Amino acid sequence: MVLIVALGVGSFFSVRLAGRAAASGFDLFAEAVTGGSDLVVETRVGEFPTAWLPDFREALGSLPVKAVPVLETTVGLVLPGSPGSAMDVPTLRMIGVDLLAVRNVATYRGDGKTPAASFANPGESISLGNLDQVYLSSRVSRDHHLHRGGELTVIVNDTPRHLSVAAVLPEDGSGGSGSFLVMDLPALQRLTGREDRLDHIELVFPESLRGGPLTEEVIRVLMAASEGRWVVRTPDAERASAQSMTMAFRFNLSILSSLALLVGLFLILQALEANVLRRRSEIGVLRMLGAERRWLLGSWMAEALTLGVVGSGLGLLLGFAGAQVMVRGVAGTISSFYHQTTVSAAGWHGGEALLAGWIGVVASLAAGWLPARDAANTPPAHAFLRQPSRTGIRLLDHPMLGAGLLLAGWGLTRLPPVSFGYIATLPVAGYLAAVAFLTGTGILFSALLPVAARLLRGWGGKSPSARYALSHFRMPSGRHKLTVAGLVLAVGMAAGMVLLIHSFQVTLWGWIDRTLTADVFMIPKGQQTASGKQRILEKTWRTIASDPAVASAELRHGFPIEYADTPTFLTARTQLPVSTPFRHIWVEPPRSEVNLQSPTESGQWQAFASESFCRRFGKGLGDEVTILSPAGEKTLRIVGMFADYGNERGSVEVGADPLAAWFGDRSAITVSLVLRDGVPVEAFRTRLQSEYPGLNIRSQALLREEIHRLFRDTFSITLALQAIGVTVAVAGLGLAMISLMLERRRELAVLRELGMTRRGIAGSAALEGGLTAGLGLLGGLVLSFILGWVLIFVINRQSFGWTLSYAVPWGRLALLGAGILVTGTLVSGWVGHWGASLKGEREG
């Protein structure tokens, strides 16, 4: 039982820690090298032109503030010895800062011994604007065995660059965990083709003025000079924004892990109840000796509390270890969907530990309450009865309550999600509906036991084993009901998850089949994630698209923007030749002819919006959206809604020409090519890969294989939870059967004396367990269809804005059902065999 609590608490704690660590990978440069920036200045959209810097400098005047302009990108790291054409390369943050000026920042922080002080040490030759030198954080040095004077190759945009390590930054406790490369800012500008551009400016205050009135003064003077060009934010706000982006993701993970704990609860409840039963005579003696009910209740609850505390303690240790394993997977998902994070270890978090421990203890107390109450309420005389008058949860005696809960669940699915602005929506009502359906179905199906017994009355013939087994269902004990309810819950959750994953898989593959029709796909090597900043430069994609082997090319362009103060994307596609049709998967297709390239007479631009965008912002066809581009505000009218399962932040698609004009950039994020008939795909891919080692070039087959792998990795957590569910269901059944056998010790002894063989008793127990498992399985499958529907049409849609098709994996469900039925029957038979050997005289 301790292990059950530990597993539940551990799984909850590890998921929470891993999610927290991965989401915290968002950090600011100055924090990494100086111990903290005080304010961040950035544009509302696009990049910060260096042409604004003089105005910015003038606005700051003589205020004692040091400014650190930062340019960031992601690069692929090609390690020595690895082939340049490797498909996957580690992705790292490459930060451009003024290597000379950043040393001034160190004088504002304590003794100046921050990593910032390590740039261009006194006495060393200063080589400004050097395109070949890079500084490494100690993490990068350690992880990739790179040291001062060493060589490395990184992929910047679509081109490999050979760099030498100027120095390794020391760890100082403030930013030592960061994983990044640093280069002189103008050098990185040239390297990335982003001359005269910055991402943001971090402001650092003198230590003694941090958190004081200087903050307000700086914000005031900068905003007064902004003229709408830049905004000033606190690092906390930046971090909160990054955290809130991942809030829904982490919330869903937490819910999934707490459901595992919930299933574990049933097992604890059953185990404790079995314990109460086993010690009934002991309880009777205590009551006879004058033990009060309150004392009995207290002592049983103390046992549950001990169980909770010890189990939670062990669970925290297990969870912390598990988080270290899980964090890379979670970080990968967050990098893919939200922002680049390179965290690979989860730190201990007191708050999370308290929460997980508290949940473990409370859950144990909740599970212990009913058995404890049973023990305390048992009259002394009843305690010596061989057959207890009444056991189990009384809730299960009220089928109407079950029906009411199902109704309530349906009502809850009608409610909207809890919204945190547009940044995140949490399907709280959806999860409550799931809990209502779980409980309701469990109650209803446990009430069906007598009905099942009546239906099966003539089935067993004259076999004493079968008749004995069925006799127990005519007036089922609370234990039978509880077992059925537990099975319904465990099977329902496991099968519901199978159904959701299958539906997602079917939908995704349908989408992939219709969208991945090209022969060859390419992205920059460092661009493994949606939040990466790598691009395929216009010169490169034009050369590739004009290759004689290429029949047509589709390019995707995109830039992060904000809509309603919420991050989203503005995208475009270029077709070459231009007559090639676009391949959108429409949720709502355009109703008339569309022209994305030119504005309407009223100055509006037509645009397509992804389903996620429309659901997130409550938009539909015909609605207007005003976005801010570097070229000013643009009003877009949504004329089509398309499906996009690759981006839950949503996107708006405009014409490639206006997008390039607004952002002054025609580089592409991805390029897909259709080859001319007869061109061998693999040979073409290999040739292109050798010509463009900075690009990840995949054939369609290879890409599909990678998506399969990604899919498997992403859902590995849910598969583990599924396995826990099935194990708990079977273990619960086994425990229940053990309790029943113990209850029936005398009865079984009489049956043995009447001539029933051990095998006969085992067969009877197998039938009893098999039927219980069967009814639980049936209820569980019904519940899984309901849960699947809630997960797909309520929770998933509210969390991610995606509509999935409802697809039932009959084969997998049958396999799952057969597995539970067979193992349940076998376990019960084994328990029966064991029960048959119980000595009747041991009872008294």
Added chain:
Amino acid sequence: MKRGIMFLVIMGVGLSASLRAGVTADGFAYATPNPSFQFPRDHGSHPEFRIEWWYYTGHLFAASGRRFGFEATFFRYALHPGGDHAESAFGTNQLYMAHMALTDVEGQTFLYEERLHRDGWEAWAKEGELDLRNGNWSVTMSEDETMTLKGSIRGEVRLDVRLAPQQDKVLFGDQGYSRKGDAVEAASWYITFPRLEVAGELTFRGEVIPVTGQAWMDHEISSSQLDPDQVGWDWASIQLDDGRSVMVYLLRQKDSTPDVHSRLTWIGAEGILGAWGPSDFSWTARETWTSPETGGVYPVDIDLVLPDPDGGAARRLRLKPVMAAQELTGQLSGVPYWEGACDVLDEAGTRIGYAYVELTGYAGDLGEAMR
């Protein structure tokens, strides 16, 4: 000239030749005799020269009598000959270093900060006018040659003062041409405001203090370097209560003897009263102070025996520091030096003026560092 040499050390560069300048072998301009200065143009930057600095030292007084010393220096160093200023926000033609220090006499506290920037959006020295910038530190000059100096030292000091000339600028050496060594390139153009009336506001640890006082400003332009035999220098600007001023620098050689190009110059209300070589004056330390941070041993209390042009008799002046610990430890440059506010005492021990003294080459082998 002292600051130019220091700058050379800091940047670790070698020798290097508009205003009728020569050209060094590596393409920089060098100072030649008979410069024809035009102002305000020549208050501004001369990027064709390798090294240039604008140097302010002074003494501030609150109405309560509370006294402070201050130093603010702005250096320019050209990385490439012919390189103009800031071709981009992050240029690679010029480097700008700056120091700022404040001495709180009453609290016996010395605060300082160093800066190092490339040319661009954060640092510049404009041509054609006096307009200097290094982060949030700045100097500008109005038409009447009044300068405005703004700056801060960490989070503890903010300075916003105007410096108005009380007498015309002085051109040191021969009409501003100042020889520093035997080599033809070893010279500078040297412009000084020996008496600046200061007024403005000092914010010291949150307390806003209106201040007045007097300051000294040097502007020197060169492409020269220290001689291999020179290991450091001592320098002082002395402002006597009688209205006269003295500027003295002593180039120290390896054998502890002064270099022949060392100079002492008397300045009166109408300009230079006379200049003397190292054989005509003596510079003797009364006490030393050992830096706990760098280990440098500085001769901080000076006896200066010099000829007085008013009558020609020798005078003995004591340059007594207001506190010993006035060392800038070279956090960014790696070259520590001592620059401190001093009282000027006569032989009777009576204060007869204020001075600023600079001592270099006492913490580490400066000559070696230069080479």
